[in-house]
Amino acid sequence: xxxxxxxxxxxxxxxxxxxxxxxxxxxxxxxxxxxxxxxxxxxxxxxxxxxxxxxxxxxxxxxxxxxxxxxxxxxxxxxxxxxxxxxxxxxxxxxxxxxxxxxxxxxxxxxxxxxxxxxxxxxxxxxxxxxxxxxxxx
Numbered sequence: 001x002x003x004x005x006x007x008x009x010x011x012x013x014x015x016x017x018x019x020x021x022x023x024x025x026x027x028x029x030x031x032x033x034x035x036x037x038x039x040x041x042x043x044x045x046x047x048x049x050x051x052x053x054x055x056x057x058x059x060x061x062x063x064x065x066x067x068x069x070x071x072x073x074x075x076x077x078x079x080x081x082x083x084x085x086x087x088x089x090x091x092x093x094x095x096x097x098x099x100x101x102x103x104x105x106x107x108x109x110x111x112x113x114x115x116x117x118x119x120x121x122x123x124x125x126x127x128x129x130x131x132x133x134x135x136x137x138x
Contacts, residue, residue, distance in 0.1 A: 003018075003019055003022045004019075006065065010063040010064075010065065012059070016047075017048040017052055017053075018056055020041055020044060021037060021041070021056050021060075024037055024040045024041065025037070025066065025078065026080060028079070029099065030088075030097040030098075030099075031067070031078055031079040031088055031097065032077060032079070033077055033078075034053045034054050034057055034075075034076070034078070035075075037057070037078070038053045057076075057078050064081060065080070065081060066078045066079060066080055066081060067079050067081055067086070069087075069088050070123065070125075071088075072090065072125075072127075086099040086100060086101055086102055087099070087100055087102055087124045089127075089128060090126070090127055090128075091127075091129055091133055092128065092129055093129055093130070093137075094132070094133050096132075096133075098130075102124070103124075104119065104122050
């Protein structure tokens with residue numbers, strides 16, 4: 001879906017800054033902080049300030065356009081919502097980031113049947129060591 005159509009569908013105004021932020025998020029397969037997005041915007045000579053980036057990302061989160069993840073660095077990372085919900089897996093050694101499928105559907109079924117709870121929100125923080133770092137340490 002083109003971003004113009006997405007913004008129209010979400011009843012949002014199409015602006016140069018919003019389009020630029022969406023393009024940066026599309027080009028990256030990892031979550032980006034507002035500061036990282038702002039830095040990448042600067043490389044493209046866009047007239048968007050950091051506070052606009054923050055406001056736009058919050059709006060995108062409210063409109064369910066991005067996934068907002070709390071990162072180990074103590075800030076939020078943003079990535080475009082894809083067809084399926086994913087979580088961030090980060091290597092403890094090289095900080096490589098990989099998005100992995102969310103296992104919550106299976107967990108939710110167990111919790112619902114055994115405890116009678118319906119999960120309304122969740123957060124999963126995953127850490128490990130990537131194959132490259134594992135090979136280096138052997």
